[in-house]
Amino acid sequence: MPERSPPSRLPPMNALRAFDAVARRGSISKAAEELGVVRGAVRQQLAVLETFFGIVLFRRDGRRLVLTEKGRAFADSVGIAFGILARASAELTAGERRMLRLGVPSAFAVWWLMPRVADLQAALPDVDVDIIPMAMVEPLARHPDLDAVIMGGEYRPAPDITAIRFMEDEFGPVATPDLSARLGLSTGVEALAGAVALTSRSAPRLWVDWFAESGHAPIRFARTREFEDLLLAIGATRSGVGIAIVPRTAVGDDIDRGTLVAPYGFIRRPAGYSLSIRSGDAKKAAFVRLADWLVKAGAGPIPPRAR
Numbered sequence: 001m002p003e004r005s006p007p008s009r010l011p012p013m014n015a016l017r018a019f020d021a022v023a024r025r026g027s028i029s030k031a032a033e034e035l036g037v038v039r040g041a042v043r044q045q046l047a048v049l050e051t052f053f054g055i056v057l058f059r060r061d062g063r064r065l066v067l068t069e070k071g072r073a074f075a076d077s078v079g080i081a082f083g084i085l086a087r088a089s090a091e092l093t094a095g096e097r098r099m100l101r102l103g104v105p106s107a108f109a110v111w112w113l114m115p116r117v118a119d120l121q122a123a124l125p126d127v128d129v130d131i132i133p134m135a136m137v138e139p140l141a142r143h144p145d146l147d148a149v150i151m152g153g154e155y156r157p158a159p160d161i162t163a164i165r166f167m168e169d170e171f172g173p174v175a176t177p178d179l180s181a182r183l184g185l186s187t188g189v190e191a192l193a194g195a196v197a198l199t200s201r202s203a204p205r206l207w208v209d210w211f212a213e214s215g216h217a218p219i220r221f222a223r224t225r226e227f228e229d230l231l232l233a234i235g236a237t238r239s240g241v242g243i244a245i246v247p248r249t250a251v252g253d254d255i256d257r258g259t260l261v262a263p264y265g266f267i268r269r270p271a272g273y274s275l276s277i278r279s280g281d282a283k284k285a286a287f288v289r290l291a292d293w294l295v296k297a298g299a300g301p302i303p304p305r306a307r
Contacts, residue, residue, distance in 0.1 A: 011052045016078055018045035019057065023067060023075035024142055073159075076141040080160055080278060083144035099128045100286055103140070103149040105202065106133035107230040108273070111250040113150075116297055123293040127286045135202050135229050140276045148277045148287065150294075152203070152247075162282045163274040164291045167298030170248040170266035171210065176240045177261050185243075185263035189216045196242030197221040200230040206245035214267050273298065 021031035022042065032039045050057055057071035067075055104113055109131060113120075120129060132146060140149045141158050152169065173192070175185065184191045197207060211218045225242060227233045234251065237244040238260065254260035275294055281287045 011049055012045075015045040015049040015052065016082075018042045019049050020075065020078045020082055020144070022046065022058075022065065023071070024079070024144075026064070028065065076159065079141050079144045083146075083278065084280065086144060098126070098286060099130055100124075100290065101130045101132055101145065101147045102290075103132045103134045103137070103143060103146045105137045105150065105152060105230075106135050107202070107234070107250060108150060108152065108247075109133050110231060111247075119297065120293060124286065124289055127289075129290070137202065140278065147281070148275055148290070151274050151276050152271070160279050161276055162279045163276050164295070165272050165274045166291070166294035167273045169269040169272045171206065171245055171269055172214075172248070172262050172264055172266040173210070173243050174237060174246055174251055174254070174260045174262050175243045176238070177258065179240050179243070180261050180263050189219065189264060192219045192221065192243065194222050197224045198227065198233045198236055198242040198244035199224060200227045200233045202229045209269070210245045210267070213269065214264070 017035065018031060018041075021034050022028055025031045025034060028039050028042045028046075032042045035042065046058065055070055056068055057074065058065045059068055060066070113131065117129075117131070134149070137149065137151060139151075139158055140146060140161055143149065151163070173185075175183075175195075179195075180186065183194050185195075199207060208218075210216075223242075225236070227236065230246070230250075233244045234246055236242065237246070238254065248255075248262075248266045251260050251262075255262060275291050277287050277291075
């Protein structure tokens with residue numbers, strides 16, 4: 001590798017754009033499609049960037065490109081930088097109103113946020129909150145197009161990101177009363193061995209976390225069925241297909257009406273829900289008001305219109 005360039009010099013912008021696209025999309029083909037160029041052009045720009053720094057940013061794992069440790073750290077910073085530029089450009093032409101793009105787990109958006117969206121808009125009358133449902137929730141550093149992301153128990157601290165916890169979370173296994181009685185779930189956790197466990201790709205660790213945090217030894221289920229999204233897993237639970245681990249806020253009405261039961265109750269998750277924002281935005285008025293609203297709404301009851 002050649003000598004490193006002086007730190008005062010910035011790498012070529014096209015090389016940074018190609019690197020950011022590959023880091024986010026996970027492949028040269030998808031990055032080339034996003035950028036509207038051929039794959040060879042993306043490879044060339046990646047080579048330019050690695051030559052510029054004298055550092056390997058990707059390694060090959062079979063047919064996949066995987067970021068090195070230094071590559072991942074740089075990708076997070078580049079994503080943040082592009083996000084700042086994108087938001088600054090939008091604010092420059094937005095006039096008096098501003099747009100705030102909020103990434104939200106799709107299931108959480110349906111069962112908690114959308115019933116309160118009128119209250120949210122009233123609290124931020126000069127801000128258009130664009131709610132972006134996310135089937136697979138990823139850290140904000142990987143989404144330069146978003147201004148903030150709501151994260152559940154999967155949140156992990158990241159550099160240059162501020163996380164504001166706004167609501168506790170309880171979760172547990174739920175099933176229809178008929179299925180619970182047929183399996184004898186009320187007799188003990190061991191009865192889960194005869195159940196079909198329902199999981200989702202959007203929250204894949206819920207069963208693992210529940211066994212760990214409830215103190216029960218893991219059970220080998222009769223069968224496991226995976227769905228793309230937690231909303232689909234909850235729908236399958238309501239139809240009697242199997243048993244799912246779900247947040248209490250998602251099925252409170254079902255429990256009250258008796259259409260679902262929680263044979264082992266619910267346990268509190270330490271992580272809860274957090275608003276994840278870039279540290280540079282933490283003191284901006286729109287983000288402060290959004291965080292304040294979430295904290296107040298998270299501590300309050302479900303609004304009547306959501307029941």
